[in-house]
Amino acid sequence: MSLAPRQRAQAIAARRGGPHTLAVPLALRLAAKIAERPWEAFLSDPTQLANGLGDLLDAVRPDGVPVTVPGVLTQDREARLGTALEATRRLRVTVGDNAVLLAVLGPGPGLVDTVRAFLDAGVDGVVLEGDVDAADARTIGNVTRFHRAMAHVLGTGNSGLLGAEAVPLDAPVAETGLVLTDGEVPDGTPLPLVEDWVAGVHG
Template sequence: MSLAPRARAQAIAARRGGQHTLAVPLALRLAAKIGERPWEAFLTDPTQLANGLGDLLQAVQPDGVVVTLPEVLADDAGARLEAALEATRRLRATVRDDAVLVAVLAPGPGLVDTVRAFLDAGLDGVVLDGRLPAGEARTIGNITRFHRAMAHVLGADSSGLPGAETVPLDAPVAKSGLVLTDGEVPAGAGVPLVQDWVTRVRG
């Protein structure tokens, strides 16, 4: 019997993930499209965001969802960040151990505080997209370990944090560890394509 997604996340976080896989598409736009939610309202209304990500979980059945992305927080960061934090709290209460919640964040001022806020809200993993000072990486590694959560980086990095695997949506292959699509899933990609990606990544 395979472990629930959250138990797999905790095993990966403890560096004893073995061959555990978490297939998590970067699919915020698809989540908004499924319920025909306007993009801006979707990002700033925690009810719409939580419900849309819940719809994505039901439709695609991935191992988890991404609650925010760097490009999302580049504009109107305050309202969008608060919405993502509240949606994380709500999803944690409803999905329990059956899905992981991940935030992809860019390095910058306040990053450690943002990571801590997401972890307190129930996040299972943070993926950092960009170069990170070693000291800040150590701090984030320590905070996430305390919460039994994952901390990864995208691409080559000297921070000491493990890298997240990325797999193209149109060329999925089996991988282990935390696996993301190699970019945001286009809103027009369609549910079957993302379902196929999840199935093939899991092997």
């Protein structure tokens, strides 16, 4: 019997138990479209954010969803961070072990504190995009291990953290480990295309 997504995330985080796959499309904008909310309003209302991501999980059955993506926290940072953290807490209760929650973060001030806040709220992993300070990467690796959560990087760099695979939405291939779309999924993307990507990543 295959493991639930959250158990697979913990196995990947601990680097044990053989190959596991988690297919997580970066479909936050698509979730806003499903929720029929303007993007800015979606990012400022934890109820809408949690409901939209829940609807995305129901619609395409990925292994998880991003609760934030790079660029979200560059404007109205404190308000949007509070929204994402509250949505994470609500989703953690509703999805249980059946989906992983990821915080996908770009470089910036207070990165370690932001990671800690998302871990405390209940994410199963963080993905760092762009150049990450080596000392920050070490600290993030330590705090995620304490939480039995994953820590990955997107792109090259010698951070000491695991690399996440980036697979094109329109050309899915079977992969193992944490697999993301190679960019944010546009809000007008047909849901069957995302379903096909999830299935293709699992092979």
